[in-house]
Amino acid sequence: MKAVNFIVFPSLRNAINLIFLLVSLSIYGQIDTKRTFPYPIKGEREIINELKTLANTPNKREESYLKAHKQLRKKAVKSNRFKADLSLILSSYFRSISQIDSVKYYAKKILELKDFGNDTLKSNIYGLAYFTLGQANSFIGLQEKSKKWYFKGIDISQKYDDERIYYINSFGLANIYIAASEYDLALDILEKCQEYKKNEEMVFGSIVNIANIYGYKEEFDKSIKYFEKAREICIQANRIGCIGTISVNMGITYKKLGDLDKSLLSFDKALEIAENNNLDRMLIIGGVEKGRLLTELNRNQEAEDIMLTALDIAIKIGFLSEQEKIYLRLKENAISQKDYKKALSYHEQYDKVSDSTRTLDKDKEINELEIKYKTLQKEKEIRFLQIENTNKQLELANREEAISNLKLKQEIEHKENEILRKENKNKLLTFQNTTEKALKDNIILKKNQEIKDAQLAIQQAETVRQKGFKNFILYSFLILLIPVIGLLVTYYQKIKAQSELTKKQEEINEEKISSLLKDQELKVIKASIESQDKERKRIAQELHDSIGGNLAAIKLQLNNSENKNKGLLKGINTQIDDTYELVRDLSHNLIPKKFSKNNFCDILEEYFKNIGGASSLTTSCSVYPRKEIDLLGEELQIETFKIIQELITNSIKHAKASSIELQLNLVENELSILFEDDGVGFDTTKNIEGIGFRNIRSRLNKISGTIDIDSRIKRGTIINIEITNLTTTINEIQPNYS
Numbered sequence: 001m002k003a004v005n006f007i008v009f010p011s012l013r014n015a016i017n018l019i020f021l022l023v024s025l026s027i028y029g030q031i032d033t034k035r036t037f038p039y040p041i042k043g044e045r046e047i048i049n050e051l052k053t054l055a056n057t058p059n060k061r062e063e064s065y066l067k068a069h070k071q072l073r074k075k076a077v078k079s080n081r082f083k084a085d086l087s088l089i090l091s092s093y094f095r096s097i098s099q100i101d102s103v104k105y106y107a108k109k110i111l112e113l114k115d116f117g118n119d120t121l122k123s124n125i126y127g128l129a130y131f132t133l134g135q136a137n138s139f140i141g142l143q144e145k146s147k148k149w150y151f152k153g154i155d156i157s158q159k160y161d162d163e164r165i166y167y168i169n170s171f172g173l174a175n176i177y178i179a180a181s182e183y184d185l186a187l188d189i190l191e192k193c194q195e196y197k198k199n200e201e202m203v204f205g206s207i208v209n210i211a212n213i214y215g216y217k218e219e220f221d222k223s224i225k226y227f228e229k230a231r232e233i234c235i236q237a238n239r240i241g242c243i244g245t246i247s248v249n250m251g252i253t254y255k256k257l258g259d260l261d262k263s264l265l266s267f268d269k270a271l272e273i274a275e276n277n278n279l280d281r282m283l284i285i286g287g288v289e290k291g292r293l294l295t296e297l298n299r300n301q302e303a304e305d306i307m308l309t310a311l312d313i314a315i316k317i318g319f320l321s322e323q324e325k326i327y328l329r330l331k332e333n334a335i336s337q338k339d340y341k342k343a344l345s346y347h348e349q350y351d352k353v354s355d356s357t358r359t360l361d362k363d364k365e366i367n368e369l370e371i372k373y374k375t376l377q378k379e380k381e382i383r384f385l386q387i388e389n390t391n392k393q394l395e396l397a398n399r400e401e402a403i404s405n406l407k408l409k410q411e412i413e414h415k416e417n418e419i420l421r422k423e424n425k426n427k428l429l430t431f432q433n434t435t436e437k438a439l440k441d442n443i444i445l446k447k448n449q450e451i452k453d454a455q456l457a458i459q460q461a462e463t464v465r466q467k468g469f470k471n472f473i474l475y476s477f478l479i480l481l482i483p484v485i486g487l488l489v490t491y492y493q494k495i496k497a498q499s500e501l502t503k504k505q506e507e508i509n510e511e512k513i514s515s516l517l518k519d520q521e522l523k524v525i526k527a528s529i530e531s532q533d534k535e536r537k538r539i540a541q542e543l544h545d546s547i548g549g550n551l552a553a554i555k556l557q558l559n560n561s562e563n564k565n566k567g568l569l570k571g572i573n574t575q576i577d578d579t580y581e582l583v584r585d586l587s588h589n590l591i592p593k594k595f596s597k598n599n600f601c602d603i604l605e606e607y608f609k610n611i612g613g614a615s616s617l618t619t620s621c622s623v624y625p626r627k628e629i630d631l632l633g634e635e636l637q638i639e640t641f642k643i644i645q646e647l648i649t650n651s652i653k654h655a656k657a658s659s660i661e662l663q664l665n666l667v668e669n670e671l672s673i674l675f676e677d678d679g680v681g682f683d684t685t686k687n688i689e690g691i692g693f694r695n696i697r698s699r700l701n702k703i704s705g706t707i708d709i710d711s712r713i714k715r716g717t718i719i720n721i722e723i724t725n726l727t728t729t730i731n732e733i734q735p736n737y738s
Helices: 044-055 058-073 080-096 100-111 119-139 143-159 163-179 183-193 200-216 220-237 240-257 260-277 280-296 300-317 320-336 340-360 364-432 434-559 566-589 600-613 626-630 634-655 691-702 726-733
Strands: 007-010 021-024 618-624 659-667 670-677 705-712 716-723
Touching: 044 058, 044 080, 058 080, 058 618, 058 659, 058 670, 080 100, 080 119, 100 119, 119 143, 119 163, 143 163, 163 183, 163 200, 183 200, 200 220, 200 240, 220 240, 240 260, 240 280, 260 280, 280 300, 280 320, 300 320, 320 340, 364 434, 434 600, 434 634, 600 618, 600 626, 600 634, 600 659, 618 626, 626 659, 634 659, 634 670, 634 691, 634 716, 691 705
Parallel strands: 618 659
Antiparallel strands: 007 021, 659 670, 670 716, 705 716
């Protein structure tokens, strides 16, 4: 296994306790490229092996990042295994430069990949992604989130019996237990991890962290024993980073034992290693611990200076837990000087950082569940009220109908009683007078007709009541509908106004950028004209004073026939040689030097910076390697600059992009220009090239370049330009005037 630079981070502990450095694993050494899991596509294994070799070489890591990023951007078909390994390499690179947000981004990209064709391979890759997310959250002090990711890694390793992933995530979990002062749990895990001989880095890390735990428990004999064991491993492997880690820990141990001179020497050694190797975390922790020691030695100003330097680094890379610790130490230092105003200021800063940490460490899932629960409760209450309201309306309608039926029934009963009474009376009258029978029959018929009329009146009344109820419902609906329509109209007007405002803002931005481009062109033209005027004056002076004078002298001597001799011819020959040298020097001075005052890369980056500053456009410019690109021929630089200008103009005018990204790489005598925007895109099979792209292709023909355009509607545009014939181009634009 190749040597690896270790990144260190502090545990979260109370101010009264000692703080040691914990060792974490580098993911570079964890990427598995064994034959156990073959790559689906030919050639992918060789690319990953090459990138892994570069990633494990400190001065080649940036090159590994550029090549991995380029591979991931290519539109050619790639396997998910290949994409996952590329993302791991990129994640490891950003971790080495403390860009934690980028680490999380690429780790989560891995978890979006689903089909690997092999569940064991999938568990292996997911386990590394979980470990990476656990480390990233731990680095910025979010310990609970970190623990959640490590447990996921352990669960998936046990499910598929993956020993390597189990120990990697267990090691990370042990560090979280140390941070939480759960030392016995951490010791049990680390004792097992140091026996896992298949990973040399884990063995070393386990030994150092066991030493840290015994230091926390104030069992210093055991602590020193393990530190010496770890130091022997570091010296044999020539690992500068881990030597620095142990130096910081030994410094803290000597301080606890009261040997302040040895403690100070250990801290100075660790800080020297950290500065020479750009180890930010070691600079922070070493600076804080040295500051605490200087406070005890009453060297308060020195203590404050070194801790403020460490604070600047912690703020720059966004490490909240380190910021909390430093503010506490600065507060202690101010109190020791009886500067209570400054101590109060540092305490207020500590409270702000602590509040930020606690806010970030809350699990987002809890908030989402709480919101869902409250939403469900509200929906239930609304449905209950709706049902209750409906029931009340039905009950009211039933009551009204019951009253109506009761009245109708009473009327019918009354009519029936009346009929019965009439019938009895008719029977009596029948016996009395048969002559009155006809009259009585007529009366009965009339009463029956009255009953029918009453029944008809009741039916009509029921119809009117139902019609009134329907009208009530209709009017209620209309009353509710009117404010809803008003709200919709208001919302539509607001959206329309916002749309017009956005359109006007975009027009203003485009005008600003167009104005900036024109100003830039005018500056270049003005500088060129001024340079030409100066050059013309200098050429005229040279021709008049030097060449003109020599030619006049030669003419006079040739016209003087009386003095023709060998000496005269020799003098004339000498003057002709001088005149030739003057013409030759003048020719050399006429070579164009547009970029003579500034390097090409600086001009290009300044141009991108001006574009971003004059608009809401987000710009990114990456050049590698700068020195070789600055040495390219001027004509090639000019054509390249104008091509990039044309690409930016297209993105602003047509793509309506909010961000643009440029990568300029020179690898193996091949200049690669990768330009990307997040604009509206276009269909390359249907779109007809405009003047801009025709100009670009014309310029590329001059310098032997090719262009490849990848664009989709609503997905943005990626343009890849390759200029391969650099040697010929350089010779053509740098002729020899000797």
